[in-house]
Amino acid sequence: MKKNIRLLALLALGLAACQPEFDKPVDESGFYSAGDADFSNYVAVGNSLTAGFADNALYIQGQENSYPNIMAQQFAHVGGRDFIQPLMNDNIGGLLAGGTQIADTRMVLNATDTTFVNLDEQPTTDIANTLQGPFNNMGVPGAKIYHLVAEGYGDISGVGSTANPYFVRFASSAGTSVIADAAAQTPTFFTLWIGNNDILSYATSGGVGVDRTGDTNLANYRSNDITDPNVFAAVYDQLLTALAGSGAKGAVANIPDVTSIPYFTTVPYAPVPMDAGTAAYVNSQYQDYNNAMLQYAALGLITQEEAQRRQINFQEGQNPVVITDEYLTALPNPQGGEMPKIRQTTPEDLIVLTAQTHIGQDPDDPSIIHGVSVPLEDQWVLTPEEQLLVSNAQTQYNATIKALAGQYELAFVDARAMMAQAAETGIPYDGGVLTSAYATGGAFSLDGVHPTAKGYALVANAFIEAINETYNSTIPGVNPGAYPDVFVK
Template identity: 50%
Template sequence: MKRIFALLFCFGLLMISCEDDDTMVTEPDSMPDPIVVTSGSADFSNYVAIGNSLTAGFSDNALFTAGQEASFPNMLASNFALAGGGSFNIPFMADNLGGMTLAGNPIAGNRLILDFSTGSPNPVPVEGQGSTEITNTLSGSFNNMGVPGAKSYHLVAPGYGNVAGVADGLANPYFARFASSPTTTVLADAAAQNATFFSVWIGNNDILGYVVAGGAGVNQTGNIDPSTYGGSDISDPNVVAGSIDAVLQAMTANGADGVIANLPDVTTIPFLTTVPYNPVPLDQATADLLNGAYAAYNGGLAQVQGLGLITAEELERRTISFEAGDANAVVLIDEDLTDLTGVNPALINMRQSTPDDLLVLTSRSFIGTLANPADPTSINGVAIPLADNWVLTPEEQATANATLIAYNQVIAGLATTYDLALVDANALLRGINEMGFPLADGSTVTAEFGTGGGFSLDGVHPSPRGYAILANAFAEAINAKYGSTLPGVNPLDYTGLYIN
């Protein structure tokens, strides 16, 4: 068993006052006793982290140097160093802007860090262009194998880091920067390092794409061919199971211990809980105008209900009505409503939102804009219904939650099969969302967008403080499984929000 002594210093032991040049210093005998940090039965000498953006340290819609430094694996590595852990190499981006270029040209989906520089409540990408050039590939091996955008099956996909495939969307630009060869896989490069300890957190992107696209993707359950999946599709649970099993089989082949995390409920992230279902302010004249415009639609619904084609409940759900005030529900398209267009083409699948609907964060800057700049009445979300990608309906939420349950059952089973520590990230993040997470200074971290301290400005990825809370959850699970005494990190040492 490896041991070293780590001194944990308490805030406030040294207090210096500049007023009147007076200085107060506590006596040395007030220092706490040394705490023994041990590795237990684990060997932390060579730690490799495998995952996606959550492992890489993605925050504020971008990957950048400071975010990579504040990744939860880097925090864990600092704890491991207290118990025999070695160096932890990270494939750093070139700056703190984020964004990348390919042969000097910004790549599609170029991700720059968000900020509030415009004064708008909606954060926007910073100006400028990141200096990270994809073709400037990095040499050496890297302990942080987190690849933003990776789904479970991408970890075992040859060519996922091929620079030549980036322009056509056939390869991942982040992995292309540090892949050992154009044909390698993320797993192959991770396994080649012969880790003595590893972490795996993968699978959230297999469902997240569907959720942040407002359910506009396809539920591919029953289709085990991921080559046919779209970017916003839900992966079949068997595909996820097979991919994670392959990762764990390779990483434990030489006897390494490890930790795996389950997946949080992505329907509770600020990206889906920030925009209210009823954000539309109207004066009386506009409300009257809109009610007149929707009168024919409402009347047509009443007629088909009289014919027995829809229930009274669906009639009530679909009837559109506005009133003067600041809290009118938006109008949206709902594919799960009864299709009445065969009876009357004007009776499209349209209704107003309810508290059970989740509007995506980006809808905040879209609702109220004009679909046709030349027509002042073509207001998106009011006169023009929101398309499927702007709202996650209750039926779509149910699909996502059923998938989450299936994925987490897979992960729990694999943790048992490979005798790994298991982090219940689902329970942790649910607690932050519902009750908040108390800190030592009396403050509470919540999932409130922009002010809660737990999530970054993209509404999806944690802030550095949120990552610190996650790192501690990993440390606790590792201690419980392997008998180590990792102290964790102090979340107060990390910012709750990057401000640029």
């Protein structure tokens, strides 16, 4: 025992002698380096992903866990200062305009049946009550790239047409633009993640929109249209000119594939269970249609391949749904008008997340079974043809982002690769693995599009890694496991 006591005393002396070499905590100023960048005035520009949108709403907790706010906390180690956000009034989400609700509350998971529901509470954030800036987080939910340069985008009189209710809350004036307010702060460092909505609004609507490739007249554009790649490139360059004009350094991110997010991968292409008797009955109701398609093929009005594609056939077990497909050939109906353009889904189709509450028996008319007796409308499915339009635009957008990042010597974040990894293998972190599995994967919130706080922490780390590599800085990352994921009611 005495020998053990003496040994412990010697060890204590040895540790005491070594103590001066470890007298600087890792979080003390000076341990980390800003490298070649200046983070004293950081401004983030973008859309809902920048704002911290989650669970189909903007709310305080989401904003506090936005990737720019997480980054700003890490920038504090290397000279970063206060990061001011246009915070909502509550954690309920939703918006009011003069007391009238104009946006839904946040989604939560119902623990009893694992479905999502909106909080049954009254929002308290009224867009008529404007905030005084400036604000470092210039993320505007719903914004497309050309919206960021649009004057009057924060004019309350234009809400519903030319203005955005979220920007109305914190625009410096009714006539300003998002980029004007951002550039007016003369940032020393900026991030820009924009362009998702320029294809995503088309995709999430099931392709109910127009591909505007080749059309540079913004007056023709509607909310669900795909932005022309040339418009995208011109505006993106305009944004970088404004943000980097004073010598600021920055980081940009590209656009993920729609197939990487659970909004398009959660509902299977064959979601309808059916017994043998029901299948036989339903098939009898489609027999005339099936025969007509074969006859049209025999007459040469459609190919044999299309005739087979249009055959409706149910069987015992899980079944594809019947959908309307505008890309099918228009055919005359002997009884007048046109034959319905319908077929069943295949593994190549993407049924949108919100369709899961629509497929099945109509609560108002039990005789209607959506996806069986009544085809699903275009808005519920993104077909392969529509996916190709999205992919073509995305490829061109991402080429522009990568090229301009090089031209302006900015850090580049490959968000597309990161989201693909989450969907395919998952992204490990200290404490687990984040995947794109709906509700359980941890990376995506309940709207199936926007990340959870854990997911935003991953995004923040990706930006920080690219910044460190580009600007020789040593900004520390964060542990995604320290952040929350979905909220269960």
